[in-house]
Amino acid sequence: xxxxxxxxxxxxxxxxxxxxxxxxxxxxxxxxxxxxxxxxxxxxxxxxxxxxxxxxxxxxxxxxxxxxxxxxxxxxxxxxxxxxxxxxxxxxxxxxxxxxxxxxxxxxxxxxxxxxxxxxxxxxxxxxxxxxxxxxxxxxxxxxxxxxxxxxxxxxxxxxxxxxxxxxxxxxxxxxxxxxxxxxxxxxxxxxxxxxxxxxxxxxxxxxxxxxxxxxxxxxxxxxxxxxxxxxxxxxxxxxxxxxxxxxxxxxxxxxxxxxxxxxxxxxxxxxxxxxxxxxxxxxxxxxxxxxxxxxxxxxxxxxxxxxxxxxxxxxxxxxxxxxxx
Amino acid sequence: xxxxxxxxxxxxxxxxxxxxxxxxxxxxxxxxxxxxxxxxxxxxxxxxxxxxxxxxxxxxxxxxxxxxxxxxxxxxxxxxxxxxxxxxxxxxxxxxxxxxxxxxxxxxxxxxxxxxxxxxxxxxxxxxxxxxxxxxxxxxxxxxxxxxxxxxxxxxxxxxxxxxxxxxxxxxxxxxxxxxxxxxxxxxxxxxxxxxxxxxxxxxxxxxxxxxxxxxxxxxxxxxxxxxxxxxxxxxxxxxxxxxxxxxxxxxxxxxxxxxxxxxxxxxxxxxxxxxxxxxxxxxxxxxxxxxxxxxxxxxxxxxxxxxxxxxxxxxxxxxxxxxxxx
Amino acid sequence: xxxxxxxxxxxxxxxxxxxxxxxxxxxxxxxxxxxxxxxxxxxxxxxxxxxxxxxxxxxxxxxxxxxxxxxxxxxxxxxxxxxxxxxxxxxxxxxxxxxxxxxxxxxxxxxxxxxxxxxxxxxxxxxxxxxxxxxxxxxxxxxxxxxxxxxxxxxxxxxxxxxxxxxxxxxxxxxxxxxxxxxxxxxxxxxxxxxxxxxxxxxxxxxxxxxxxxxxxxxxxxxxxxxxxxxxxxxxxxxxxxxxxxxxxxxxxxxxxxxxxxxxxxxxxxxxxxxxxxxxxxxxxxxxxxxxxxxxxxxxxxxxxxxxx
Numbered sequence: 029x030x031x032x033x034x035x036x037x038x039x040x041x042x043x044x045x046x047x048x049x050x051x052x053x054x055x056x057x058x059x060x061x062x063x064x065x066x067x068x069x070x071x072x073x074x075x076x077x078x079x080x081x082x083x084x085x086x087x088x089x090x091x092x093x094x095x096x097x098x099x100x101x102x103x104x105x106x107x108x109x110x111x112x113x114x115x116x117x118x119x120x121x122x123x124x125x126x127x128x129x130x131x132x133x134x135x136x137x138x139x140x141x142x143x144x145x146x147x148x149x150x151x152x153x154x155x156x157x158x159x160x161x162x163x164x165x166x167x168x169x170x171x172x173x174x175x176x177x178x179x180x181x182x183x184x185x186x187x188x189x190x191x192x193x194x195x196x197x198x199x200x201x202x203x204x205x206x207x208x209x210x211x212x213x214x215x216x217x218x219x220x221x222x223x224x225x226x227x228x229x230x231x232x233x234x235x236x237x238x239x240x241x242x243x244x245x246x247x248x249x250x251x252x253x254x255x256x257x258x259x260x261x262x263x264x265x266x267x268x269x270x271x272x273x274x275x276x277x278x279x280x281x282x283x284x285x286x287x288x289x290x291x292x293x294x295x296x297x298x299x300x301x302x303x304x305x306x307x308x309x310x311x312x313x314x315x316x317x318x319x320x321x322x323x324x325x326x327x328x329x330x331x332x333x334x335x336x337x338x339x340x341x342x343x344x345x346x347x348x349x350x351x352x353x354x
Numbered sequence: 355x356x357x358x359x360x361x362x363x364x365x366x367x368x369x370x371x372x373x374x375x376x377x378x379x380x381x382x383x384x385x386x387x388x389x390x391x392x393x394x395x396x397x398x399x400x401x402x403x404x405x406x407x408x409x410x411x412x413x414x415x416x417x418x419x420x421x422x423x424x425x426x427x428x429x430x431x432x433x434x435x436x437x438x439x440x441x442x443x444x445x446x447x448x449x450x451x452x453x454x455x456x457x458x459x460x461x462x463x464x465x466x467x468x469x470x471x472x473x474x475x476x477x478x479x480x481x482x483x484x485x486x487x488x489x490x491x492x493x494x495x496x497x498x499x500x501x502x503x504x505x506x507x508x509x510x511x512x513x514x515x516x517x518x519x520x521x522x523x524x525x526x527x528x529x530x531x532x533x534x535x536x537x538x539x540x541x542x543x544x545x546x547x548x549x550x551x552x553x554x555x556x557x558x559x560x561x562x563x564x565x566x567x568x569x570x571x572x573x574x575x576x577x578x579x580x581x582x583x584x585x586x587x588x589x590x591x592x593x594x595x596x597x598x599x600x601x602x603x604x605x606x607x608x609x610x611x612x613x614x615x616x617x618x619x620x621x622x623x624x625x626x627x628x629x630x631x632x633x634x635x636x637x638x639x640x641x642x643x644x645x646x647x648x649x650x651x652x653x654x655x656x657x658x659x660x661x662x663x664x665x666x667x668x669x670x671x672x673x674x675x676x677x678x679x680x681x
Numbered sequence: 682x683x684x685x686x687x688x689x690x691x692x693x694x695x696x697x698x699x700x701x702x703x704x705x706x707x708x709x710x711x712x713x714x715x716x717x718x719x720x721x722x723x724x725x726x727x728x729x730x731x732x733x734x735x736x737x738x739x740x741x742x743x744x745x746x747x748x749x750x751x752x753x754x755x756x757x758x759x760x761x762x763x764x765x766x767x768x769x770x771x772x773x774x775x776x777x778x779x780x781x782x783x784x785x786x787x788x789x790x791x792x793x794x795x796x797x798x799x800x801x802x803x804x805x806x807x808x809x810x811x812x813x814x815x816x817x818x819x820x821x822x823x824x825x826x827x828x829x830x831x832x833x834x835x836x837x838x839x840x841x842x843x844x845x846x847x848x849x850x851x852x853x854x855x856x857x858x859x860x861x862x863x864x865x866x867x868x869x870x871x872x873x874x875x876x877x878x879x880x881x882x883x884x885x886x887x888x889x890x891x892x893x894x895x896x897x898x899x900x901x902x903x904x905x906x907x908x909x910x911x912x913x914x915x916x917x918x919x920x921x922x923x924x925x926x927x928x929x930x931x932x933x934x935x936x937x938x939x940x941x942x943x944x945x946x947x948x949x950x951x952x953x954x955x956x957x958x959x960x961x962x963x964x965x966x967x968x969x970x971x972x973x974x975x976x977x978x979x980x981x982x983x984x985x986x987x988x989x990x
Binding site: 115 | 571572573575576577578579580581582583584586590591594595598668669670671
């Protein structure tokens with residue numbers, strides 16, 4: 029059994045505020061194998077981006093890791109000093125953010141931003157760095173890479189900029205890419221291109237991906253496995269086909285059910301009643317219990333752990349009951 | 355880019371004409387133009403002659419055109435108080451004010467920018483809070499009080515530095531400079547520091563605020579996510595973006611310095627244009643006031659133009675007019 | 682959409698909120714508030730708080746002139762902080778002078794606030810040529826340093842009315858200072874007005890036929906109050922300093938009713954002969970007022986900035 033590339037164990041992230049401490053991530057656990065694409069999906073505020081930020085060590089203060097461990101290739105990285113973590117960022121773990129326009133420094137040419145990243149991590153000279161940068165640009169499908177090298181971000185369109193961002197993330201050849209909503213800010217027509225580019229490049233470079241998004245369509249197309257987050261906790265995690273077609277957690281079912289299908293003729297859109305609770309008002313027991321159509325008394329008292337539910341793992345008391353049935 | 359320069363030039367001319375108009379109104383209706391030009395001791399006959407010569411019976415636009423024509427040549431008549439040509443007076447005083455203003459600007463920039471960067475990077479530390487408190491003090495202390503305090507400490511009590519005048523100056527053609535003698539420098543120190551304090555505090559707070567904003571941007575976050583060193587992130591990416599808007603404000607401040615020099619020159623009896631202007635205000639010496647106004651406007655306009663050009667040079671987003679974006 | 686009942690509710694919530702909490706947590710802000718309040722109190726109640734009346738020429742005695750503060754040799758208990766060259770008690774002059782400085786400062790800020798906010802609302806709402814014109818004027822005015830504008834107005838007034846009565850001189854002073862400050866308000870308010878104007882509820886209101894003035898006052902104004910308040914606080918300090926500067930230069934308040942700036946000027950002549958108290962105490966008072974007001978303004982800006990919370 030190979031060691032997973034990334035292991036997140038019982039991660040807790042809290043925000044100590046004036047009014048009290050908010051627990052934004054409560055006992056998150058998952059693994060990513062080398063070369064695998066894990067989707068992290070959930071509503072806004074569920075904690076997807078925070079998980080990514082915690083992994084690369086860029087939690088915005090006052091946020092901080094309050095418990096749990098993050099291991100990269102077996103080595104703990106959540107408690108490293110800043111300088112150690114800095115060397116890991118870019119070189120071992122790359123990151124892609126949502127808005128390509130604001131991710132690039134408007135005052136520097138993209139070529140300069142690329143070579144700077146390459147030379148920070150890899151022991152190569154300026155000429156070699158230049159060549160590598162051109163190759164990266166070509167790989168990400170930017171035409172006339174030689175000329176584009178000396179251009180500024182504002183001279184590129186949105187889709188092209190995101191390609192540059194992907195090139196930058198892959199520049200130092202990391203083994204893991206954390207992609208936080210990489211297509212949300214793009215036109216729908218461009219989204220598919222960028223996603224397939226990301227998938228192909230990561231495969232070529234042998235990089236695993238943690239793909240954070242709220243778009244189930246992207247997840248279905250791209251990911252090997254998917255984790256569903258709810259109110260800072262993992263609701264369900266498993267192979268993408270299983271989670272989508274045979275979900276065990278009522279929240280996941282609700283999520284899948286609310287996506288309108290092209291071939292169905294429906295009068296009303298299905299929705300899950302209520303809304304995800306705010307961080308300072310998470311219910312006792314299972315966070316989903318006020319909205320769950322199959323809620324039991326136990327759900328309101330005890331919080332379920334992630335447990336095997338056949339092909340997936342889900343944090344739901346229903347699962348245990350099923351396991352007990354003959 | 356040519357279009358841009360042309361547009362700015364046109365704006366500049368409009369501003370100058372507006373200011374000239376105000377100065378003209380001052381001349382015509384507040385002061386007595388004949389007295390302004392001839393001085394107080396002219397005879398009635400001389401006045402009548404001049405009135406005809408000046409064409410004061412001419413329609414308004416003609417008079418205005420004449421005024422502008424004169425102004426462009428630097429001709430503003432005689433000072434009511436001193437009886438000498440205004441243009442001569444101002445030309446004599448200009449070098450003193452310029453040297454003072456430049457000295458203060460250099461101090462303000464050399465101290466303000468690093469301190470601003472420091473207090474942004476080390477936000478919350480004791481040093482940063484100390485710097486911020488001192489800068490608040492700098493903004494709360496009126497310039498003249500700073501001058502007085504400096505005089506009290508360094509001239510009266512310690513006797514280290516002189517407290518009035520320019521000291522020994524050297525004449526380079528029509529320009530008299532105090533920068534070529536030790537005595538001249540000694541005399542420049544206290545006034546330059548006094549004048550610089552307000553600007554220093556302003557630049558410091560501006561740089562800090564801008565830098566804090568820049569440090570929160572996505573591209574800085576992305577730079578950090580790529581594992582760039584602190585030096586590269588702070589001084590490569592953040593600082594460059596911080597300084598771009600600082601350039602504009604600082605450029606505008608230069609003009610402001612020349613005007614604020616009025617106060618410093620008064621406190622230190624520095625023989626510059628500001629001191630001249632104050633006396634003109636106290637005396638209601640309209641020609642001098644009008645001339646000073648026009649000169650200041652000219653300086654402002656030129657500085658603004660230079661700053662705009664600098665902006666062009668520094669920010670690539672402004673340079674390329676046609677986007678060459680593709681998919 | 683705000684209903685009449687929402688307005689007081691909002692105020693109550695505001696006080697109960699982060700702003701008040703931030704105030705109680707910031708010792709600097711509280712100290713500044715206390716100092717500012719003290720200064721204001723002494724100034725407003727100067728006639729009752731001061732041991733003497735320095736403006737009343739009849740009570741001045743030249744033999745009392747230039748006495749040092751009470752704790753130095755030659756000083757006397759009657760004149761705690763010493764006297765100036767006319768025999769005026771410095772301590773009393775401090776209070777009366779501060780009163781004048783504060784009055785001028787507040788009056789000019791109030792004037793520039795009213796003018797600036799109105800023009801800003803007008804500019805943002807009317808748009809088009811009106812907006813362009815007002816903004817051009819703002820640009821021109823902004824490029825001139827305040828002190829210059831104030832001096833110019835003063836000089837012109839002097840030339841036009843050489844024998845003006847005191848009250849006119851004071852009025853001109855207030856006007857001069859006010860004219861240097863209104864631009865900031867106008868710009869800020871215009872910015873907010875533009876933002877609000879394009880919001881749907883404003884457009885809806887216009888379609889229904891609600892008068893623009895009502896829209897401006899009821900919806901836009903409350904949203905701008907925050908930044909305007911911060912601006913006003915900082916401007917008060919700036920106005921006080923400007924007035925002091927003008928008085929120091931001899932073109933401020935009439936010499937018979939000295940403000941803090943005038944006192945400093947008077948004292949300046951005596952610095953070299955070692956009689957420092959005539960300048961230093963008024964100077965210290967001036968700095969105290971300006972500093973405390975600036976601190977309050979700074980704190981207010983941070984407290985009202987939602988992003989920093």
